[in-house]
Amino acid sequence: MKSMRKKSLPWVLSLSVVLSLGLFGCSSAVSGSVATSLPASTVPGGTATPAVAMNSPQGWWHQNTVIYQIWVSAFQNGSTSALGNSGNLAGITAALNSNYFTALGVNALWLSPVFAASSLTTTSTNKHGYDTTDYNDVAAIYGSNQDLSDLITAAHAKGIRVIFDFVPNHTSNQxxxxxxxxxxxxxxxxxWYTWVSSVPNYPGPSNTSIWPGSDSNIWHYGNGSYYYGIFGSGMPDLNYNNPQVTAAMQAVVKGWMSFGFDGMRVDAARYLDEGTAPDTYADQPATHVWFDNLRANVLDAFPSATAKFMMGEVWGYTGSSQTATDLTYLNDQGTPEFNVVLDFTWPNLLISAINSGGASAVSSLTSHMVQDCTSAQNVGGDLGEFQSNHDLAASRPYTAYNGNAPKIFLAAALDLLGQGIPIVYYGNEIAMPGNVSGPDTNMRQPFDWNTEQTLASTTDSLWQWHSALAHLRTQYGAWNTPSITSVTTDNSSFLAFEISSALTGKKAIIVANLSGSTATAHLTVTAASVSGLLGSTASDSLQGTTLTVNTLPMDGVRVYALDDTSAVSVLNHDPVPGPASL
Structure with missing residues (x-):
């Protein structure tokens, strides 16, 4: 029988946070991590060496990436005296300079729409920005183009990529x-828009009749004619049958990528082409061709050293139908399309599985995390995994799990340590509430910096848990262009899977207990040694091909490195989540 090895590791945190956490020892960085994918260690007053953008073999987003989604108006204002829903670009830059994102362990930022828009005004109650009035200038409430440049420069100096939210389907009616x-x-x-003299009498997206003058329909009256707008009269759809529209929007993408952005999330991707017959408002062949061409002619034309990526929102189905549709946007009949598609199946599947627990939950999670994510990888892309976002896709974790700290911790671990690319929505690391049963502004409330300051210095807090998980993913080589396989266990209520990287040779096993009580399980592994990466693994052992996971708490998670005797632990105990953790 071989005992588990145990070391400690100081991940890259701000000096004040490192001193307050008390979690990590003084070992060096994880052996075998890919140095060029990581920022230089930074502390207040120190310096940082910009990370090298990579496109080997597929792009930086495959390589140990954790994306942090920011709702700009709700995050932080550059002036400490500004409170409430008044965030701006200077506030994000300040967070970069104070090492907030470095301490949290994320290495890419996705900004909500920042370009001039009808809804981005000081008086707007829902500053969403998806009604663009000018694609070339930053909204005045967020700052200037120079402020955006400063943000990107500050991010790149920390080895952090920046993604913008691109809205090509529609503009503002202003x-x-x-x-x-x-x-x-x-x-x-x-x-540049689609006009008709009279309204076609066929069903719309909600299978309701189409009548003029109502935002519940898709044709809207304007100066004697009717224009098409699937998201209401205030956001008319662009007409991509007009080559001038394509040329203009490709120029927008090329311009902002040249400006310094590393990628983009594409809003409402499936609605780009409306078709000309009933029920052809989405997922049309012309839509796929348009994005195929955008990737080939604009994004992939950038040098590999400044690789750009495209992540699509393809929302509108449920279950297997959603996943099957996602795959068509990653690969259009053999042609590469989106690099990543947001996984709208995942949030509610995860909530249901964790809240129910047991063998059926393990089966559901395994099917999606292993089989569906592998299917995405097999067609040349990845699924973007998030627990909640700015829309009504799912309640925030705190609300979804009714404040149950162990379940919230488990959900964060499964989201951050799977094969897909994890996306942390701002505020989820500090257990902000947000109920899907209500307006989307429920999901866009101001970031609670007072809570953040408390949790960042509280042992076994959710913030510290997020930081440990994110640093494990970003700095241990197993998540560098990872593959995932299921692992056999004798306890059907234990979820176990292996993450491995052909590039680095690193492998990790993740084990989660969904049995409803503290339990022990035996896993079948092929390895000469195992080393603890996360959790109370000191009493666990490997004998032959059997890894014994002893007394794992209910909803607990442990992580092990395989055949890596130099591996070090990010957290050497099982956290005990409770009310104070949130």
């Missing part, structure tokens, strides 16, 4: 393109 289009039948931009 966009100069549309106001000109509406002005007359012969306007310069008339054919």
């Amino acid at each position: 966009n100069p393109w549309f106001t000109d289009s509406e002005s007359s039948n012969t306007a310069l931009h008339r054919d």
Whole structure:
């Protein structure tokens, strides 16, 4: 019988946080991590060496990436005196400079829409930004183009990539393109939008009849005609049958990528082409061709040293139908399309499994985490895994698990340590509430910095747990272009899977207890040694091909390195989540 080895590791945190956590020892970085994928160690007053952008073999986003999604208006204002829903770009830059994201362990930021929009005003109650009025300028409430440049520069200096939210399907009805289009039948931009003289009488997306003048429908009255707008009269759809529209939007993407962005999330991707017959408002062949061309002609044309990526929102199905559709947007009949597609199946599947527990939950999680994620990888892409976001996809974890700290911890671990690319929505690391049963503003409340300061210095807090998980993923080589396989266990209520990297040779096993009580399980592994990476693994042991996981707490998680005697632990005990952790 071989005992588990145990070391400690100081992940890259701000000096004040390291001193307050007391979690990590003084060992060096994980042996075998990919140095070029990591920022230089930084502390207040120190310096950072920009990370090298990579595209080997597929792109930086495959390589130990954790994305942090920021709702800009709700995050932080650059002025400490500004409170409430008044976040701006300077506030994010300040968080970068104070090492917030470095301490949390994330290495990519996804910004909500920052370009000039009808909803991005000081008086707007829902600053969503998906109604663009000018694709070339930052919204005044967020700052200037220079402020955006400063943010990207600060992020890159920390080895952190930055992604923007691109809205190609529609504009604001206050966009100069549309106001000109509406002005007359012969306007310069008339054919930049879809106009008809009378409303077609066939079902819309919600299978309801289409009538003019109602935002529950998709045709809207304007100056004697009707225009198409699937998201309401305030957001008319662009007409991609017009080559001028394609040229203009490709120029927007190329311009902002050249500006310094590392990638983009594409809003409402499935609605780009409307078709010309009933029920052809989404997922049309022309939509796929458009994004195929955008990737080939614009994104992939950038040098590998500045690799760009595209992540799609393809929301509108349930279960296997959603996943099957996702795969078509990763690979269009053999042609690479999106690099990543947001996984809208995952949030509610995860909530249901963790809340129910047992063997059926393990089966459901294994099917999606292993089989579906592998299917995505096999067609050349990845699924983007998130627990909640700015829309009504799912309640925030605190609300979804009714404040049950162990379940919230378990959900964070499964989201961050799977094969897919994890996306942490701002505030989930500090257990902010947000109920899907209500307006989307429930999911867009101001970040609670007072709670963050408390949790960052509280032992076994959710913030510290997120930091440990994110640093494990970003700095241990198993998640460098990872593959996932299920692991056999004698306890059907234990979830076990292996993450491995062909690039680094690193392998890790993740074990989670969904049995409803403290339990022991025996796993079948092929390894000469195992070393603890996370959790109370000192009493666990490997004998032959059997790894014994002793007394794992209910909803607990442990992680082990295989055949890596130099591996070190990010957390050498099983946390005891409770009310004070949140």
